[in-house]
Amino acid sequence: MKPAVLVTKRIYPEAIEYLKAHAEVDYVNSDDGLPADELLARISGKQAVVSQLTDKFTPTVLDQLDGVRVIANVAVGFDNIDVAAATRHKILVTNTPDVLTDTTADFAFALLMAAARRVVEGHHFVHSGQWTKWRIDLLVGQDVHHRTLGIFGMGRIGQAVARRGRGFEMRILYHDAMRAPEAVERETGAELVSAERLLSESDFVSLHVPLLPETRHMIGAEQLRRMKPTAILVNTSRGPVVDEAALATALAEHVIAGAGIDVFENEPRVHPGLLKLDNVVLAPHIASASVDTRRKMSMMAVENAVAALEGRRPANLLNAELWAGDGRV
Ligand code: DGY
Numbered sequence: 299m300k301p302a303v304l305v306t307k308r309i310y311p312e313a314i315e316y317l318k319a320h321a322e323v324d325y326v327n328s329d330d331g332l333p334a335d336e337l338l339a340r341i342s343g344k345q346a347v348v349s350q351l352t353d354k355f356t357p358t359v360l361d362q363l364d365g366v367r368v369i370a371n372v373a374v375g376f377d378n379i380d381v382a383a384a385t386r387h388k389i390l391v392t393n394t395p396d397v398l399t400d401t402t403a404d405f406a407f408a409l410l411m412a413a414a415r416r417v418v419e420g421h422h423f424v425h426s427g428q429w430t431k432w433r434i435d436l437l438v439g440q441d442v443h444h445r446t447l448g449i450f451g452m453g454r455i456g457q458a459v460a461r462r463g464r465g466f467e468m469r470i471l472y473h474d475a476m477r478a479p480e481a482v483e484r485e486t487g488a489e490l491v492s493a494e495r496l497l498s499e500s501d502f503v504s505l506h507v508p509l510l511p512e513t514r515h516m517i518g519a520e521q522l523r524r525m526k527p528t529a530i531l532v533n534t535s536r537g538p539v540v541d542e543a544a545l546a547t548a549l550a551e552h553v554i555a556g557a558g559i560d561v562f563e564n565e566p567r568v569h570p571g572l573l574k575l576d577n578v579v580l581a582p583h584i585a586s587a588s589v590d591t592r593r594k595m596s597m598m599a600v601e602n603a604v605a606a607l608e609g610r611r612p613a614n615l616l617n618a619e620l621w622a623g624d625g626r627v
Pocket of ligand 1: 398
């Protein structure tokens with residue numbers, strides 16, 4: 299008998315086809331997401347779940363899963379899953395790294411450029427018929443080239459952003475609990491500095507940390523005050539890394555010059571203060587949203603799920619301690 303898999307939300311069709319060749323698939327072909335009680339009911343009898351970042355696998359939810367062998371998240375971030383609790387229940391958890399690194403870094407840079415050079419304001423200006431004459435200081439913004447780019451979190455995506463910054467001949471500072479490989483520092487010219495130095499010396503601050511208890515509200519009123527009044531904050535990591543209310547106040551009071559924000563504390567809700575401002579570019583959590591990358595993420599997740607169901611080690615296993623050499627422990 300084929301194993302049973304729940305796919306909690308719409309993914310790319312080729313991933314569903316692949317799954318169907320290996321499993322009985324219960325496909326929630328919708329973008330709505332299941333409320334917690336329905337999620338639990340639909341998981342009942344399944345051995346695998348292909349989940350998305352809106353599905354919350356809290357310890358309470360995980361306590362109630364019976365017979366699930368793997369949760370394959372279609373995202374590199376996995377703060378929606380309590381991996382420690384999953385590990386206690388011997389449930390494998392996988393994510394989709396690498397395939398989205400460059401796409402996400404491209405978008406971080408797109409937000410940085412758009413906020414610095416006021417692209418969205420320019421679009422609205424033209425679109426609304428306000429453009430009547432050329433003016434010496436019309437929509438003047440901040441230069442990007444040769445400025446200082448500060449990166450919090452020098453993992454895969456942070457490094458890819460550093461490479462892009464290098465292309466713009468920027469000076470790169472970074473802050474991370476772990477030093478980046480020497481080769482990366484050499485290639486990008488990135489210098490490891492304290493959080494305080496990064497905030498006070500950078501013209502652009504880009505966030506690439508995972509959401510953890512210690513990174514929640516890592517950027518709040520105090521950190522924003524340390525930044526230059528001309529500085530721009532970019533967030534493509536997770537919303538709660540930034541205190542959104544503090545950011546709205548800082549932007550309204552011109553404590554910093556601007557921001558480019560793709561992720562929010564209570565998605566899809568956005569702090570009303572941010573919606574009123576011109577000096578912030580807002581996007582609906584689309585940093586990894588290129589056609590190719592979203593297809594690859596879908597495929598990677600289902601391949602992880604099938605590998606686990608077939609007793610093979612999934613390529614992107616997060617709780618590696620559940621795998622001892624030749625098989626599951
Ligand atoms: C991720 O992968 O974690 C993104 O936030 C969604 O693509």
